Amino acid sequence: MKNAFQTIFWGYFFVWLDFYIMIDLLPDPVGYFLIYAGVKRIASKFTIGKRVTNLSLVLVILSIPNVLGPASTGGNSFLQSYELFGWSWYSIAFVVIDLLLIFYTFQLILEVVRTHGSVRLIKRSKNLFIAYFCAVFLFYLSTTFAMNLPNNFILSITMGLLVISFVMHILFLMLLLDVRRVNVLRINDLEMDESLKY
Numbered sequence: 001m002k003n004a005f006q007t008i009f010w011g012y013f014f015v016w017l018d019f020y021i022m023i024d025l026l027p028d029p030v031g032y033f034l035i036y037a038g039v040k041r042i043a044s045k046f047t048i049g050k051r052v053t054n055l056s057l058v059l060v061i062l063s064i065p066n067v068l069g070p071a072s073t074g075g076n077s078f079l080q081s082y083e084l085f086g087w088s089w090y091s092i093a094f095v096v097i098d099l100l101l102i103f104y105t106f107q108l109i110l111e112v113v114r115t116h117g118s119v120r121l122i123k124r125s126k127n128l129f130i131a132y133f134c135a136v137f138l139f140y141l142s143t144t145f146a147m148n149l150p151n152n153f154i155l156s157i158t159m160g161l162l163v164i165s166f167v168m169h170i171l172f173l174m175l176l177l178d179v180r181r182v183n184v185l186r187i188n189d190l191e192m193d194e195s196l197k198y
Contacts, residue, residue: 001042001112001116001180001182002180002181003038003041003180004038004039004041004042004180005038005176005177005179005180006038006177006180007034007035007037007038007041008034008035008038008039008105008176009038009173009176009177009180010031010034011031011032011033011034011035011036011037011038011056012031012035012169012172012173012176013031013173014027014028014030014031014034015028015031015032015035015063016031016169016173027063027066028059028063028066029060029061029063029064029066031063032056032057032059032060032063033056033060035052035056035101035105036052036053036056036057036060039052039053039056039105039108040053042112046108046111046112046115048104048107048108048111049108051104052101052104052105052108055097055100055101055104056101058097059094059097059098059101062090062093062094062097063094099136102132102172103133106125106128106129106132109125109129109175109176109179110122110125110126110129112179112182113125113179113182116182117179117182118182121178121179121182124175124178125175125179128168128171128172128175131168131171132168132172135161135164135165135168138161139161142157142161
């Protein structure tokens with residue numbers, strides 16, 4: 001479990017952090033492959049993992065153009081989508097599949113913590129899942145009305161959403177690091193429950 005979620009963590013780290021010097025030094029295809037490799041280790045125990053592995057393999061291929069140029073596919077997260085209008089079908093497909101990957105990764109996390117995690121970790125996972133996709137909804141809702149809003153207002157919204165995106169990504173990565181310790185957390189909870197009996 002520990003190695004699996006540590007690999008998934010590095011996968012999302014590669015995907016979300018773009019560092020270009022001629023090419024992306026943290027290539028997205030490598031990130032998606034790491035997500036695949038990490039989930040593959042526990043897919044037999046958690047059936048939802050198969051959907052994550054399938055989607056991550058598709059994104060390994062779709063993200064190859066990102067290695068050569070910044071976000072040319074429309075981005076790999078809900079706030080890297082720099083084109084608000086006139087997206088190509090390729091861009092739309094990429095964003096939709098990437099959101100599905102994150103959605104099913106959250107479902108995998110929830111399945112893991114419900115089986116092995118503490119009550120606190122279960123609640124935290126649920127809350128972050130809701131907050132993340134509420135932010136996604138707000139982003140796409142804002143792009144719908146962006147055409148009719150003043151430029152200054154659009155800029156303010158964009159900056160606000162960038163901050164929210166950054167916070168959500170950090171919280172998600174921190175959650176992945178905590179989920180890899182679910183067995184330890186569960187043991188500590190059980191020991192605490194036993195101590196309360198006496």
